[in-house]
Amino acid sequence: MNKRGFASDNNAGVSPEVLQKLTEVNTGHVVGYGDDIYTAEAVNKIKEHFGREAIPYFVFTGTAANVLSIAASGKPFNSVFTADTSHINVDECGAPERFSGCKVISISTKDGKLRPELLKEHMIGFGFEHHSQPGLISISQSTELGTVYTADQIKDLAEFVHQYGMFLHIDGARLSNAAVSTGKSFKELTSDCGVDILSFGGTKNGLLAAESVIFFRKELAHEFKYIRKQGMQLASKMRFIAAQFLAFFENNLWERNASHANEMAQKLYFAVKDVPGVRITQTVESNGVFACIPKDIISDLQSEFFFYVWNEQNGEVRWMTSFDTTEEDIELFRDRLKQLLDKRK
Numbered sequence: 001m002n003k004r005g006f007a008s009d010n011n012a013g014v015s016p017e018v019l020q021k022l023t024e025v026n027t028g029h030v031v032g033y034g035d036d037i038y039t040a041e042a043v044n045k046i047k048e049h050f051g052r053e054a055i056p057y058f059v060f061t062g063t064a065a066n067v068l069s070i071a072a073s074g075k076p077f078n079s080v081f082t083a084d085t086s087h088i089n090v091d092e093c094g095a096p097e098r099f100s101g102c103k104v105i106s107i108s109t110k111d112g113k114l115r116p117e118l119l120k121e122h123m124i125g126f127g128f129e130h131h132s133q134p135g136l137i138s139i140s141q142s143t144e145l146g147t148v149y150t151a152d153q154i155k156d157l158a159e160f161v162h163q164y165g166m167f168l169h170i171d172g173a174r175l176s177n178a179a180v181s182t183g184k185s186f187k188e189l190t191s192d193c194g195v196d197i198l199s200f201g202g203t204k205n206g207l208l209a210a211e212s213v214i215f216f217r218k219e220l221a222h223e224f225k226y227i228r229k230q231g232m233q234l235a236s237k238m239r240f241i242a243a244q245f246l247a248f249f250e251n252n253l254w255e256r257n258a259s260h261a262n263e264m265a266q267k268l269y270f271a272v273k274d275v276p277g278v279r280i281t282q283t284v285e286s287n288g289v290f291a292c293i294p295k296d297i298i299s300d301l302q303s304e305f306f307f308y309v310w311n312e313q314n315g316e317v318r319w320m321t322s323f324d325t326t327e328e329d330i331e332l333f334r335d336r337l338k339q340l341l342d343k344r345k
């Protein structure tokens with residue numbers, strides 16, 4: 001049996017409904033590279049959920065969705081502002097800079113969320129040829145710290161960036177968790193707020209290497225088919241990515257999966273928050289719980305439940321829940337955590 005834990009929502013498997021859909025579409029021959037009925041249907045579904053003006057393209061990884069989004073909306077002399085905790089800043093091995101040429105500028109935040117007040121001082125150097133030209137703001141929804149932007153906060157950011165002629169990108173690897181958390185639809189959290197381009201994630205919510213880039217501005221999308229191909233993300237057997245998005249929307253699988261993951265994070269939070277020795281460091285708004293625990297118990301706890309240390313300096317750890325987290329996972333984890341803390345007394 002594989003070790004269970006709270007390392008990441010991508011440590012969970014694939015939703016059975018998705019596997020079933022893959023089997024259903026696995027008959028006969030269809031044209032490759034997206035010229036097939038399943039892709040057409042999936043594009044249509046995305047338009048239903050995000051608005052008719054949405055223009056989606058499927059890719060394999062969340063990093064690719066982010067990097068290609070930046071390449072499509074920025075020039076090599078542009079800069080991209082993002083929270084210092086963001087995936088594009090810390091977890092993409094410099095791929096955004098390498099592939100797009102844009103300079104990634106990180107901004108420190110308390111909760112992973114950018115706000116106009118934090119960005120204002122960086123809005124300089126427009127038209128000055130020695131300075132990277134501010135081109136894009138990239139936020140994550142939910143954030144890498146498990147916090148969630150309200151629709152109004154996204155609207156404020158969109159208004160702010162548009163005032164400078166810049167674009168707003170959302171890394172929505174966990175947009176489903178944010179939608180459930182805020183009670184808003186995908187459209188209400190993106191196109192209705194004035195978002196220009198979105199990396200829309202499926203993998204963390206029950207799919208298998210199925211992600212997408214969604215444009216809300218036609219002019220940014222018009223060369224994307226070349227950018228995606230150069231970026232090595234044009235799937236020949238596209239029907240198998242598209243079919244997963246069909247399963248994602250069918251009977252609101254996305255919502256059931258994300259609701260479960262979020263509920264499990266709440267349960268985990270309530271199970272550990274008052275345990276002496278545990279200090280919760282972020283508000284639990286989606287499917288992640290962040291906490292400081294004594295550094296000397298971390299490796300013992302990790303040996304039974306897989307999870308990552310977020311900040312090696314202060315012993316902050318990250319516990320992610322997923323669509324398949326069980327109450328038993330949480331109880332066993334809490335009991336072992338308590339046991340290790342008791343042993344220190």
Ligand SMILES: Cc1ncc(COP(=O)(O)O)c(C=O)c1O
Binds near residue numbers: 062063087140
């Ligand atoms: C916020 C965020 N964005 C994007 C990704 C996409 O990553 P990958 O390229 O591993 O699919 C992740 C995965 O950890 C993530 O947490």
